[in-house]
Amino acid sequence: MDTQNGRRPSGSRCVALVGPYLSGKTTLLEAILFRTGAIARQGRVSDKSSVGDAAPEARAHGMSIELNAATTSYLGDSYTFLDCPGSVEFAQDQRAALAGADVAIVVCEADDKKAPALQLILKQLDEINLPRILFINKVDKSDSSPRNVLEWLQPASSKPLILRQLPIMKGSIVTGFVDLALERAFVYQEHLESKLIDMPADMAELEKSQRFAMLERLADHDDELMEQLLSDMEPPRDRIFGDLASELADGFITPVLFGSAEHGTGIERLLKALRHEAPGIAETAKRLGLKANGTTVQVLKTFHTAHGGKLSLSRVLSGEVADGAVLHGADGQDSRVAGVFTLMGSAPSKVQKAVAGDTVALGRLEAAHTGETLSTTRGNTPQLVTVETAPGVYGFAISVADRKDEVKLTSAIAKLCEEDPSLSLEHNHDTHEMVLWGQGEMHLRVALEKLQVKFGVHANAKPRRIAYKETIRKPVQIRGRHKKQSGGHGQYGDVVVEIAPLPRGSGFQFTDTITGGVVPKQYIPAVEQGVREWMGHGPLGFPVVDFGVNLSDGSYHDVDSSEMAFKTAARIAMTEGMPQCSPVLLEPIVQVEIHVPSDATSRVNQIVTGHRGQLLGYDGRDGWPGWDTVKAHMPESEMASLIIELRSATSGVGTFTFTLDHMAELTGRAAEQVVAGRKAEAA
Known part of the structure; x- marks a missing residue:
């Protein structure tokens, strides 16, 4: 970014609004839209009048449940803001949206309880090296100074937090701020631009020390600035803003601003920081590794509308897109654009075309999916990013x-x-x-x-069934005979089978030791088929596993024997023999890896053991300071409420993955309840 020469990035910007649940992202979007003149009045989430969260489900629950996009302009520049849900349950939209953004505004509060949730978000930004600005919201409701807040925020951030402003206090109320880069003081005017005032005399010394601290951090990546500071020279203001912009784009720093979205304070300063310091489409395309010529777009979100069909919210990374353009995806499939739209929440507005930097909704790209890179170049389009999908919990x-x-x-x-x-x-x-x-x-x-x-x-929804199975503990030899005479040809099949348990995980094995043709070869497959058909529903009511059946003897009739008769004889033998084999219930055991903040590890261990889980150990989560990974074996039947209890114990940030590990015997009252439940279902 050519900031040292004072040239701002050209083209439309795409800005992701991210942050913990209830931090005020949708309210911030509303304040930005009002300040930029996109809407006539600032709506409120509480009275269901905001541009974002317009879906009936979002209105009903008073929370963001999907990505909201809104395009506006500020001082002649176009911006599309992507309001991402804060709840970890709806975080998938954020993962995909970040892939096409130039910068993220991380909205947070002066609340140390939300530090783990903030760390989750910052970790996602780190993984794709996305520049970010931290906006401390609700300063009108905070008792902590931004400097104190930074002390507990910094451990959550891998990037140095650079305080850009100092609050001007009147008692315990924040009335304005001092801009450390401009060295100017401003007082807030609700829903209006802040008013320039003289620097408060009691803040002059603090302003100088905090400004020097900011410059020292910038000088870590600017040798010339470091020399000027060591020589007590005042660096040019253009150099300071140039360093703020370049080091933000390069991911060296995270500038910190503050304000109150609800009252519209701090909004103008935030918009100016975006205008002068945030990277643009050229820097984003370079960061993503875009090398293709022609038109390239990144799909950020898919919507299915009631009347307009499928809409693919997309960032144009290069070239331009117009109605009728053909775009090719990862597998070479093509889709034809049926309309180009800008979005204002749920309201689309048709435009003639979109150029590099624009974020637009493209109509009816039936073959395209969220997270996919599309281009006008025929063939398989190289994918710029991989958007991981969270597994179901x-x-x-x-x-x-x-x-x-x-x-x-x-x-x-x-x-x-x-x-x-x-x-x-x-x-x-x-x-x-x-x-x-x-x-x-x-x-x-x-x-x-x-x-x-x-x-x-x-x-209709109900708790899912658990895939219980059953097995046997002891062997038995049993005869199964099917004989029926009803005029004409009758039915005759006679088998002797040996049923025996096999080691856990063996499945099912069928053998025969027939000699002398007592059961003709052509009927032996029918015997196996009869056994297999029966084993889907054992004496306890569940599929039977880990056992073997050997056909050892039997007899046949030249006229009345048939495949069906021997299949029936095999089923009779299994029905009579299996209850004598000491059947036992098997329950699936999963291996689970639980990721939680370290201060919640002991509580999580109690949750696991309280659900018949076996702890296998825990260790620090790799690459996550202050987090642990707990490993355990747990019955799958105990997993239904795990995520609910886990989120409750970790302020909403704990999560886990699980895979089937083995089957284990279930006995006693628990087994009796499972069997009784299955019989009740079958009744």
Whole structure:
């Protein structure tokens, strides 16, 4: 970025608003839109009048449940702001949106309890090296000074936090600020630009010391500035702003501003920082490694609208896009653009075309998906970023009352999953259920509401079944005979089978030791088929595993024997023999890795053991100062409420991954309850 010569980045900017839940991002967006003249009055989230959070589900719950975009202009420059949900349950939208942003405004409060949530967000920014500005919101409600706040914020940030302002206090109320780069003082005017005043006499000394501290940090990456400071020379103001811009773009620093979005204070200073210091599309394309000629766009979010069809919110990284343009994706599939729109929350406005830097919604790119890089170059488009999808941690079985609506349900869920890839639908073959997976209870509740309101599908949800199985403890030899005479050809099949347990994880094995043709070879496969058909529903009501069956003897009839007769004989043998083999229930055990702030580790250990879990150990989370990873084995049946309890114990930031590890015997009262529950279902 050529900041030393005073040239600002050209082209439209894309700014992501990120921050912990309830930090005030949507209110900040509203304040920015009002200050820039995009809206006539500043709405409020509480009275459901904001541009963002316009979806019925967001209004109903009073929270952001998906990405909101709004395009406005400030002093002749165009900006698109992406308001990202703060709840960890809806964080997938943020992951994809950050891929195309020039800079992130990290909105936070002077609340040390939210430091872990802030660290989660800053870690995401670090992973893609996205420049960020920290905006401390709600200073009108804080008892802590920004300098004190920085002391507990800094450990959450891998980048040095550079205080850009000092608060002017009147008693315990922040009435204005001193800009450390400009060396000027301002007082707030609610919903108006701050008013320039003389530097308060009692702040002159503090201003000088804090300004020098800011310059020292900038000089870490500017040798000439360091020499000027060592020589007690006053550096030119242009150099200071140049360093602020270049070191922000290079990821060396995180400037810190403050204000109150609700009262519209600190907004003008924030906008000016974006105008003069934030990188533009050229720097972003370089950071992403864009080398292609022609047009390249990055898909940030997918929307399915009631009347306009599919919209792909996209950042144009190079070239231009107009109606009718053909864009090619990662696998070479092409889509034709059917309309180019800017967004103001949920309201689209059609434009003729979009050029490099613009963030627009492109109509009906049916083959494109969120996180994908598209281009006008025919063939497989190289992908600039990889947007990781959070695995599901909470699921429930989903169904419709009328089976004829199942196709409609799966189609609607497919659209939901396209809008939010952290939702997924599993067809569980063991339990014969469709399971909708998501990031938490609220996440899935909102998904159900969208199914009904947006797609007209009323879905029933219930706790998902656990894929219990059963096995046997002792062997038995049993005869199964099927003989029936009903005129003409009868039915005759006679088998002797040996049923025996196998080591855990062996599955099922079928053998035969028939001699002398007592069971003809052509009927032996039918015996195995009969056993396999039976083993799906054992004496306890569950699929049977880890056992073997050997066909050792039997007899046949020249006329009445058939494959069906021997299959039936095998089922009879299994039905009579398996209850004699000491059947026992098996429950799935998963290995779980839980990631939590270190101060919550002891509570999490108690949660695990309270759910029949076996702790395997814990250690510091690699690359995450102040976090631990707890490893454990837990029964899958105990996992349903784990994410709810975990979030409660960690101020909403704990999460986990899990994989099936093994099957273990379940006995006693717990097993009796499971078996009784299955019998009740079958009744």
